[in-house]
Amino acid sequence: MKMDQFYIIHEGNCKDILEDVSLFPDNSVDLIFTSPPYSDRRKTTYGGIHPAEYVSWFLPISEQLKRVLKPKGSFILNIKEHVNNGERLTYVIELILALREKGWCWIEEYCWYKKNSYPGKWPNRFRDSWERCLHFTLQKKFKMYQDAVKVPIGDWSKKRFKSMSEKDFIRTFSGTNAHFGRNVSNWLKRKKVYPHNVVVFEGEHYIETTNVVQLATECHNRNHSAAFPVELPTWFIKLFTKKGNVVLDPFMGIGTTATACLLSKRNFIGIELQKEYINEAKQNIESLRKLIAFNNK
Numbered sequence: 362m363k364m365d366q367f368y369i370i371h372e373g374n375c376k377d378i379l380e381d382v383s384l385f386p387d388n389s390v391d392l393i394f395t396s397p398p399y400s401d402r403r404k405t406t407y408g409g410i411h412p413a414e415y416v417s418w419f420l421p422i423s424e425q426l427k428r429v430l431k432p433k434g435s436f437i438l439n440i441k442e443h444v445n446n447g448e449r450l451t452y453v454i455e456l457i458l459a460l461r462e463k464g465w466c467w468i469e470e471y472c473w474y475k476k477n478s479y480p481g482k483w484p485n486r487f488r489d490s491w492e493r494c495l496h497f498t499l500q501k502k503f504k505m506y507q508d509a510v511k512v513p514i515g516d517w518s519k520k521r522f523k524s525m526s527e528k529d530f531i532r533t534f535s536g537t538n539a540h541f542g543r544n545v546s547n548w549l550k551r552k553k554v555y556p557h558n559v560v561v562f563e564g565e566h567y568i569e570t571t572n573v574v575q576l577a578t579e580c581h582n583r584n585h586s587a588a589f590p591v592e593l594p595t596w597f598i599k600l601f602t603k604k605g606n607v608v609l610d611p612f613m614g615i616g617t618t619a620t621a622c623l624l625s626k627r628n629f630i631g632i633e634l635q636k637e638y639i640n641e642a643k644q645n646i647e648s649l650r651k652l653i654a655f656n657n658k
């Protein structure tokens with residue numbers, strides 16, 4: 362029997378809603394992908410939490426996230442601390458340490474490199490072009506589908522690399538300041554790594570995946586001042602879930618994670634405090650559903 366995808370949206374404070382075990386049974390979610398308020402950055406639009414209170418505000422929420430996440434699931438937290446009074450705030454670092462104390466494994470920090478970050482010039486720092494996507498799990502063994510985010514490149518690469526000599530390989534790598542020692546060609550053969558960040562898998566050439574995810578930010582407002590681009594949740598959804606799995610975004614905003622789920626055939630549960638964002642999310646989901654249904658006719 363073919364099951365329909367589900368999209369469930371709850372209005373309210375995610376801490377209270379997550380505590381309702383009839384809505385959120387234990388071990389029921391495959392991936393949590395979310396971007397909470399960045400402290401009090403946007404207190405004039407959707408409120409905020411003072412940096413000094415951030416960890417104590419987030420920990421009870423994280424306890425519920427821990428309860429609902431499946432043992433081999435993942436939690437990705439997109440966040441970036443801002444500058445206050447000439448220094449970067451430290452609440453994100455404190456949060457990472459506090460989450461580890463509470464039993465979360467901090468597996469990785471992915472860097473979302475924002476190719477079109479907001480321009481600016483400061484006397485003491487450069488343009489801020491990246492955000493954190495912190496990867497937490499409940500155990501060291503978790504589900505990860507690395508092949509799902511492979512980026513294939515054209516057949517041109519096969520011909521090009523075939524004609525490269527060992528010297529070409531060494532030259533290309535030293536040009537990137539990579540230090541693989543003198544046995545670079547053996548190392549390359551073993552690892553099946555080619556110059557220009559190309560890897561070979563089952564005879565096909567791919568761009569090597571790294572922990573830097575390069576994506577443009579949203580250029581237009583989309584009725585939310587802090588919406589992320591749909592490609593961001595999509596990349597992590599593909600990496601950590603399969604079709605039909607359940608993705609939770611407890612700070613849903615206008616539902617960008619929901620859109621990513623619709624497009625990648627995952628189920629979605631979202632929570633959002635503000636009615637206007639919920640309405641916008643519902644409209645976005647409905648229009649996209651109609652479009653998908655129309656295209657599938």
Ligand SMILES: C[S@@+](CC[C@H](N)C(=O)[O-])C[C@H]1O[C@@H](n2cnc3c(N)ncnc32)[C@H](O)[C@@H]1O
Binds near residue numbers: 589612635
């Ligand atoms: C950074 S924005 C998320 C934007 C979202 N990723 C998108 O693309 O639309 C954070 C959202 O969390 C919501 N929010 C803040 N506190 C909340 C809470 N306690 N429970 C649920 N939602 C909350 C805010 O209203 C805001 O829309």
